Amino acid sequence: MNFRKYLVLAGVTVFAAAGDSMLSHGMKQVGSISVHHLQGVIFAVLNPWVAVGILLLLAFFATYMTALSWADLTYVLPATSLGYVILALVARFVLHEHVSPMRWLGIVLITGGVGFIAGGPSLTEHHPHSLAEARAAVPAAKAPLLAKDARNGAPTGVEL
Amino acid sequence: MKGIYTWSAILAIVFASVVGDVLLARAMRQVGDVGALWRRAGLGVVIRQTLGNPNFLLGVTAMAVAFFSLLFALSWGDVSLVAPAAASLTFIGNAIAARIFLHEKVDRRRWIAASLVAAGVALLAG
Numbered sequence: 001m002n003f004r005k006y007l008v009l010a011g012v013t014v015f016a017a018a019g020d021s022m023l024s025h026g027m028k029q030v031g032s033i034s035v036h037h038l039q040g041v042i043f044a045v046l047n048p049w050v051a052v053g054i055l056l057l058l059a060f061f062a063t064y065m066t067a068l069s070w071a072d073l074t075y076v077l078p079a080t081s082l083g084y085v086i087l088a089l090v091a092r093f094v095l096h097e098h099v100s101p102m103r104w105l106g107i108v109l110i111t112g113g114v115g116f117i118a119g120g121p122s123l124t125e126h127h128p129h130s131l132a133e134a135r136a137a138v139p140a141a142k143a144p145l146l147a148k149d150a151r152n153g154a155p156t157g158v159e160l
Numbered sequence: 161m162k163g164i165y166t167w168s169a170i171l172a173i174v175f176a177s178v179v180g181d182v183l184l185a186r187a188m189r190q191v192g193d194v195g196a197l198w199r200r201a202g203l204g205v206v207i208r209q210t211l212g213n214p215n216f217l218l219g220v221t222a223m224a225v226a227f228f229s230l231l232f233a234l235s236w237g238d239v240s241l242v243a244p245a246a247a248s249l250t251f252i253g254n255a256i257a258a259r260i261f262l263h264e265k266v267d268r269r270r271w272i273a274a275s276l277v278a279a280g281v282a283l284l285a286g
Contacts (some may be wrong), residue, residue, distance in 0.1 A: 004195065065210060066195070068188035073181060073269050077251065078206045078277045084284045106283030113276030116269055124265040 001122050005070065009079045011063035016081035019056030021090075026050035071122040078114045085110050166237030169229050173246040176226035178253040182261050183219030189262070190215065245284035248278035 026049030044050050067076045085107050091097040191197065191209050198206050210216055233242045255274040259266040266274075 014214075065184065065188055068185045069191055069194040072264045073262060074187040074255055074264050074266055074274065077181070077254055078273055081251070081277045081281055084281060088284060102283050106280040109276045109280030109283065111280075113273040113280060116273040116276065120267070120269045124263065 001071075005067075005122075008063050008066050009071075009076070012060060012067055012076065012079055013082045013086065015056050015060035015063060017086045017090075018078055019053050020083070021087060022049050022053030022056060023094045024053075026053055072124055075117055077121075078110075078117045081110050082114055118132055162236055163165040166233060167241065168243060169233035169236060170245050170249070173226050173233060173242075173250045174253050176222050176229055177246075177250050178257050180219045180222030180226055181250075181254055182257050183215045183222060185258070185262055186214040187215035187219060244282040248282040251278040251281065269271055 018108055026047045027044065029049065030044045030047050045054070064076070064080070067079070088099055088107055092099045187210070190213060191206070194206055194210075205279070230246065232244070233246070240260070251274050255266055255271065258264040
């Protein structure tokens with residue numbers, strides 16, 4: 001993990017939160033879309049909030065895919081949930097909305113969970129064999145030679 | 161009866177998004193480090209390799225199924241039940257599926273984190 005990768009993870013979080021809130025703000029202006037008038041969806045896209053929201057969600061998808069290309073799913077997913085925390089903090093300190101104690105508890109739990117993950121490795125190392133299996137597999141042919149070399153007093157090592 | 165419909169739709173959302181996430185993660189594992197590939201071969205190759213990956217296409221399809229299940233769930237149940245239930249169950253489902261299908265090392269640290277985040281999301285989205 002380097003600075004650039006943390007930046008991508010921050011992008012995942014921020015783009016998801018910003019995109020979702022722009023979409024929801026825009027859709028409230030558009031009003032509810034009836035099942036019988038699905039063409040209403042097309043007009044919804046013309047709303048600038050909805051359009052920007054869709055662009056932000058595309059950016060989210062690109063950063064999410066990038067993160068998945070070098071980190072585990074179970075490492076990246078908690079990062080996406082930090083978006084909920086950002087939304088709650090924006091609601092409290094920018095929009096001055098009331099945030100209930102249960103929600104603060106939710107914020108603490110998510111932050112704690114993400115902290116737990118961030119302290120560990122980002123990617124599971126996938127070796128074709130474990131070291132023990134590799135050791136067991138190598139000597140089949142070479143073992144007699146090695147044994148002979150050892151008897152002759154020649155120190156021989158096998159590169160694993 | 162409505163409760164059964166709502167919970168079936170919630171389970172459909174969870175199932176489809178877990179399948180989608182696992183397929184997308186597998187696709188990106190196959191594509192490899194996007195940053196390195198971009199520097200080596202250019203953005204066009206990154207986009208072509210990603211969009212041409214069968215797992216990616218299946219994953220996006222699964223995500224679309226999850227989205228439409230969400231629409232159904234919302235037409236039967238309240239947002240305050242559907243959103244947190246689906247989001248937090250998806251977290252737990254993903255931890256299990258990543259261990260089984262992606263062979264990720266979901267150690268105790270990641271289990272605790274997944275449970276904490278799932279509980280937190282349930283509280284926040286509720």
